[in-house]
Amino acid sequence: xxxxxxxxxxxxxxxxxxxxxxxxxxxxxxxxxxxxxxxxxxxxxxxxxxxxxxxxxxxxxxxxxxxxxxxxxxxxxxxxxxxxxxxxxxxxxxxxxxxxxxxxxxxxxxxxxxxxxxxxxxxxxxxxxxxxxxxxxxxxxxxxxxxxxxxxxxxxxxxxxxxxxxxxxxxxxxxxxxxxxxxxxxxxxxxxxxxxxxxxxxxxxxxxxxxxxxxxxxxxxxxxxxxxxxxxxxxxxxxxxxxxxxxxxxxxxxxxxxxxxxxxxxxxxxxxxxxxxxxxxxxxxxxxxxxxxxx
Amino acid sequence: xxxxxxxxxxxxxxxxxxxxxxxxxxxxxxxxxxxxxxxxxxxxxxxxxxxxxxxxxxxxxxxxxxxxxxxxxxxxxxxxxxxxxxxxxxxxxxxxxxxxxxxxxxxxxxxxxxxxxxxxxxxxxxxxxxxxxxxxxxxxxxxxxxxxxxxxxxxxxxxxxxxxxxxxxxxxxxxxxxxxxxxxxxxxxxxxxxxxxxxxxxxxxxxxxxxxxxxxxxxxxxxxxxxxxxxxxxxxxxxxxxxxxxxxxxxxxxxxxxxxxxxxxxxxxxxxxxxxxxxxxxxxxxxxxxxxxxxxxxxxxxxxxxxxxxxxxxxxxxxxxxxxxxxxxxxxxxxxxxxxxxxxxxxxxxxxxxxxxxxxxxxxxxxxxxxxxxxxxxxxxxxxxxxxxxxxxxxxxxxxxxxxxxxxxxxx
Numbered sequence: 001x002x003x004x005x006x007x008x009x010x011x012x013x014x015x016x017x018x019x020x021x022x023x024x025x026x027x028x029x030x031x032x033x034x035x036x037x038x039x040x041x042x043x044x045x046x047x048x049x050x051x052x053x054x055x056x057x058x059x060x061x062x063x064x065x066x067x068x069x070x071x072x073x074x075x076x077x078x079x080x081x082x083x084x085x086x087x088x089x090x091x092x093x094x095x096x097x098x099x100x101x102x103x104x105x106x107x108x109x110x111x112x113x114x115x116x117x118x119x120x121x122x123x124x125x126x127x128x129x130x131x132x133x134x135x136x137x138x139x140x141x142x143x144x145x146x147x148x149x150x151x152x153x154x155x156x157x158x159x160x161x162x163x164x165x166x167x168x169x170x171x172x173x174x175x176x177x178x179x180x181x182x183x184x185x186x187x188x189x190x191x192x193x194x195x196x197x198x199x200x201x202x203x204x205x206x207x208x209x210x211x212x213x214x215x216x217x218x219x220x221x222x223x224x225x226x227x228x229x230x231x232x233x234x235x236x237x238x239x240x241x242x243x244x245x246x247x248x249x250x251x252x253x254x255x256x257x258x259x260x261x262x263x264x265x266x267x268x269x270x271x272x273x274x275x276x277x278x279x280x281x282x283x284x285x286x287x288x289x290x291x292x293x294x295x
Numbered sequence: 296x297x298x299x300x301x302x303x304x305x306x307x308x309x310x311x312x313x314x315x316x317x318x319x320x321x322x323x324x325x326x327x328x329x330x331x332x333x334x335x336x337x338x339x340x341x342x343x344x345x346x347x348x349x350x351x352x353x354x355x356x357x358x359x360x361x362x363x364x365x366x367x368x369x370x371x372x373x374x375x376x377x378x379x380x381x382x383x384x385x386x387x388x389x390x391x392x393x394x395x396x397x398x399x400x401x402x403x404x405x406x407x408x409x410x411x412x413x414x415x416x417x418x419x420x421x422x423x424x425x426x427x428x429x430x431x432x433x434x435x436x437x438x439x440x441x442x443x444x445x446x447x448x449x450x451x452x453x454x455x456x457x458x459x460x461x462x463x464x465x466x467x468x469x470x471x472x473x474x475x476x477x478x479x480x481x482x483x484x485x486x487x488x489x490x491x492x493x494x495x496x497x498x499x500x501x502x503x504x505x506x507x508x509x510x511x512x513x514x515x516x517x518x519x520x521x522x523x524x525x526x527x528x529x530x531x532x533x534x535x536x537x538x539x540x541x542x543x544x545x546x547x548x549x550x551x552x553x554x555x556x557x558x559x560x561x562x563x564x565x566x567x568x569x570x571x572x573x574x575x576x577x578x579x580x581x582x583x584x585x586x587x588x589x590x591x592x593x594x595x596x597x598x599x600x601x602x603x604x605x606x607x608x609x610x611x612x613x614x615x616x617x618x619x620x621x622x623x624x625x626x627x628x629x630x631x632x633x634x635x636x637x638x639x640x641x642x643x644x645x646x647x648x649x650x651x652x653x654x655x656x657x658x659x660x661x662x663x664x665x666x667x668x669x670x671x672x673x674x675x676x677x678x679x680x681x682x683x684x685x686x687x688x689x690x691x692x693x694x695x696x697x698x699x700x701x702x703x704x705x706x707x
Contacts (some may be wrong), residue, residue, distance in 0.1 A: 023628050101510035103480050106439045109407045140626035141660040156570025158623025185404045214404050238573040241580050252569030283685045
């Protein structure tokens with residue numbers, strides 16, 4: 001099974017003429033992802049890497065039957081791109097673009113939500129369902145991922161690769177790895193990805209890579225404590241050093257900020273542990289914990 | 296977040312039809328005296344700093360007359376608070392307060408919506424109120440597509456226990472504040488206290504406004520009044536920090552670099568990426584060593600110039616005993632190249648690895664480029680994806696501890 005994307009996912013790339021978009025698309029195609037076209041206004045009829053370009057998302061969806069899009073459009077146009085995809089009937093929009101204004105994203109999220117469209121990101125590195133499909137940057141070099149039973153959720157794309165690699169080296173494959181995005185406000189939260197993993201037969205356990213800031217981990221712990229997520233979860237919480245720093249200073253991702261006492265790693269660790277999550281002290285401990293929880 | 300100083304915030308509030316106390320900004324004793332002479336005493340003298348909780352920090356003081364205002368201002372101006380120098384004060388007429396309220400509008404990241412917090416018990420820190428009397432904080436999540444209507448504001452005020460007259464006036468102000476929050480692309484608009492006067496007016500006495508950096512392009516009028524990027528600076532910058540900051544500001548938006556030193560640290564960091572930068576710090580601390588600096592290099596066209604400045608800073612920090620450079624595994628196309636360029640720059644800048652050992656861990660797309668370059672750096676320890684980023688960081692901590700045991704350290 002896997003979640004979000006698989007071998008049947010049909011993908012349109014929004015902003016396909018950009019450098020990063022083409023670099024990733026080349027590798028997604030090599031991986032076997034069904035990328036079926038791109039949207040660049042005013043470029044209909046042209047081709048990029050053998051893929052047809054369309055003026056609008058509506059045209060692209062009509063012509064290809066795509067159900068997913070990847071957004072590379074610059075921040076100022078990101079809201080428009082998300083909405084264009086949602087209105088064209090796209091069900092999953094993965095947003096690579098970072099620095100999307102708050103107000104824009106809040107509006108885009110709620111409109112997309114009403115149209116039944118899920119957003120991953122902004123500032124997401126991508127998604128990979130090993131052996132089936134990948135979108136975005138994640139897995140451009142795919143030796144780090146193998147098919148298997150473990151789901152990965154991380155804000156950071158880099159750490160998603162690290163975790164995939166650690167598990168792969170330990171002989172444990174992955175169902176789907178999701179970079180939910182480094183911004184404080186994202187379209188799909190940890191809890192919402194867990195809800196998808198709960199429904200997924202292939203996924204037998206989940207690894208969470210947590211960072212300071214916000215209440216996403218607390219919210220996820222709430223789902224787990226309430227018994228609505230039943231599979232083993234192993235979590236690492238980064239950013240302990242930030243508790244020795246003045247509040248209100250972000251480190252790393254824009255979302256990694258402790259403000260008004262909210263977002264402390266120690267609190268996240270405690271709440272996750274109390275909900276039944278295996279919280280590990282070293283990233284290197286993750287594969288063994290997963291092995292234990294799978295037996 | 297781009298922070299707006301209080302006198303500018305008050306001006307913006309006024310323009311949106313919200314009453315504020317009459318006030319003047321002043322940067323010298325003479326200006327303070329002149330400002331006070333144009334206003335009616337008594338005054339509140341406030342340090343102009345882009346920070347909240349000023350009352351508690353002793354940065355808001357009352358003056359009975361112009362001379363007192365000058366005395367207070369002379370004490371404040373030029374002094375330092377958490378590394379920021381107070382450059383001026385805001386002299387404001389003290390208002391005749393009957394009741395103090397609290398209003399804050401921000402985003403609830405989980406709901407992905409704006410949220411209005413309101414309390415009939417203003418004038419104290421909200422954290423304090425949340426700890427002692429949380430039942431007095433009322434919360435209204437706003438449907439951003441619908442907006443915030445007067446009837447909702449009225450219901451909100453009644454719920455918070457305001458009477459009919461108070462509700463009529465305060466609800467109007469709440470609607471105006473929300474409109475300003477949205478129009479200006481604010482991330483935070485806090486009015487504390489929002490005062491009800493004995494004369495029946497509603498006046499915004501304390502105001503804090505932060506604008507979304509990423510939306511500043513829509514507000515050229517705010518460019519001259521924002522303090523951009525201050526939240527990433529802690530305290531005074533030393534020479535090395537200043538150098539890196541200047542390199543960063545030289546090409547705004549084109550790659551990014553951050554460098555913050557910690558006194559007496561041992562491990563120098565030359566790290567790219569948000570995830571890895573946190574993990575590296577934690578790992579070194581857990582291994583019993585002290586980080587010498589925090590660093591985070593973000594990708595972009597101008598990143599290499601910024602990288603050069605970062606490397607120069609780390610290499611010239613006399614307290615650094617060993618260096619870790621690298622990133623979590625990445626598969627954008629520049630990871631291998633960046634790893635190679637770091638190796639080249641380090642050689643160019645003449646690092647002696649026999650004195651300051653270096654561990655490099657650059658892995659991912661095209662990492663053979665990095666591997667090759669690092670094999671040419673005498674004494675450097677290079678790892679690819681076969682060793683995790685965490686293990687590479689543990690290795691550098693081990694090297695530092697060995698140096699300490701042999702008492703080989705210090706300083707170049």
